[in-house]
Amino acid sequence: MVDMTTLSGRHGDAASTKRVRKRRAAETRLKAYGIIALSLAAAALIALLGSVFTKAGGALTETYLTLPITLEASKIDPDGTGNPKIIRRADFSGLTKDMLKEQFPNAKGRTTRRELYDLTSSGAAFELADKVAADPSLVGQTIDYPFLASDVTDLYLKGAFGELVSKPVTGNLTLSRNGDTYLVSSTADDFSKALDRVKEGLVAEAAKLRGQARLQDNGVVEFRRRAEVADTAEEREKNERLAEARAAARDALLAQADDLETRAAAEGGDEVLDENNRSVLISVAGGWLKMTRITPNGGLAEAVVPMERAVEATNAWGLHTTDLPEASRKVSDNQIIWIEQLKAQGRVDVVFNTRFFTAGDSREPELAGIWGAVAGSFWTMLVTFLLAFPTGVLAAIYLEEFAPKNKLTDFVEVNINNLAAVPSIVFGLLGLSVFLGVFGVPRSAPLAGGIVLALMTLPTIIIAARAAIRAVPPSIRDAAVGLGASPLQCTFHHVLPLAMPGILTGTIIGMAQALGETAPLIMIGMVAFIVDIPGSITDSASVLPVQVFRWSDFPERAFEARTSAAICVLLFFLVVMNAIAVILRKRFERRW
Incomplete structure (x- = not known):
């Protein structure tokens, strides 16, 4: 028989107490290591996001210089036709330059005049032309018009070139x-x-x-x-x-x-x-x-x-x-003086930059927006979803429910798993050589980008869909077959609806991964400078991650803030897509 008194004495002796204390100390250290690791990861994430969000703030506002300009009829519409086409052909750029020279008559010499003209954006004259063309009654009048400031003016007012210190x-x-x-x-x-x-x-x-x-x-x-x-x-x-x-x-x-x-x-x-x-x-x-x-x-x-x-x-x-x-x-002393003069006259206005969210790309930072890249991402993701989702789900159903277990299916399964780990740029090379080179798919179009990203996302969707189908209990299948359902009816009427939440979750995560890809899209030409907003899957377009890549490579300092703002928009879409995946999983999750 076992002597309980002896066992009790062994568990309570000094050696046993020392072992327990040592084990608890090890557990405490492990928890501490985990907390430290999480703290370091959180600190790095906060530092990264803080840096991005801080820089992005500069892109959320834009500056306007409200100046009086005389819309001379002799220069804009000498015949008084009121035809918008004739009005738009007028030299509004010259009118803007004449207005600036009248505002600051001491600006003489080619270099000084160039600095003066650089106070306003090169696109301000085109916007003025659109305004006058839309309302021909303005011709012949002197109006106070808000001219979009250049990136140099805007950055100076935001303190990017240091402060102008006033000494008492x-x-x-x-x-x-x-x-x-x-x-x-x-x-x-x-x-x-x-x-x-x-x-x-x-x-x-x-x-x-x-x-x-x-x-x-x-x-x-x-x-x-x-x-x-x-x-x-x-x-x-x-x-x-x-x-x-x-x-x-x-x-x-x-x-x-x-x-x-x-x-x-x-x-x-x-x-x-x-x-x-x-x-x-x-x-x-x-x-x-x-x-x-x-x-x-x-x-x-x-x-x-x-x-x-x-x-x-x-x-x-x-x-x-x-x-x-x-x-x-980059801002000269003359420009600082002119800006401060206009500021003292109350002619400088800083407003929310709606242009950034509604305009397409531009070489001028103050005119650049992300709407073209957002539209390009939408069309590209639409093509990706329409190709990858049904193909991936049907492939998963066949492999999981109908395919015989033999060497061929084993070979297919191994290659699907391998494709999920292939670098994305390989798919870009495939799209460049096959879809663009052989099939003639339009370069820089969402159609080409969607096909490439669909191929890249397909293994992820197949693996996630198979796991979701496999998670449906066999009793569901047995009950359906027992009531007379065919294998096809059992799969599509019972198994697939129950597995759909898991399939959608995997699909959304795969789509979110595709949304952030840059390398394969660069290979098929979606890095091109596209000004127009794409209206279909065959129009030339760019996408958000490629737009971030392009802006980060531009020398103008104002693109730094717009790059950070575009990163924030991309992160927002990624967070929304992953949040939808979490909501679907929580909403439709079943406990078998």
């Missing part, structure tokens, strides 16, 4: 004009504070130069190492020359950095303000001056926007400095 002034400004130049000074130390800001910029520029010098020094070390291990004298000399060139570049950068730091550390100072310095601007009497030279007591300035009245001394003035030198930002 305490002294009276004195101006003495000498031709096109003004000698300016203040009765207080206002310009000394502005000079300090300029010197801060010199220190920042010196730090950048030292960073570039470190890179050159790394090159010196590497080329000298290559020279030491070179196999031939020619190769050794080549690397030594490269090392000497890098050393010379490094020394030049360090010398420039030393000079900037010396100028920044010196008391007082006399700085010539060029494009490599922070800019200093003066607003006075309704006009704007740009300083070209600054000292602690004042300096020289030139008028960008003329003053409304002659001023020799005043205490009503403003002193402003930029965060970045003109060479480090």
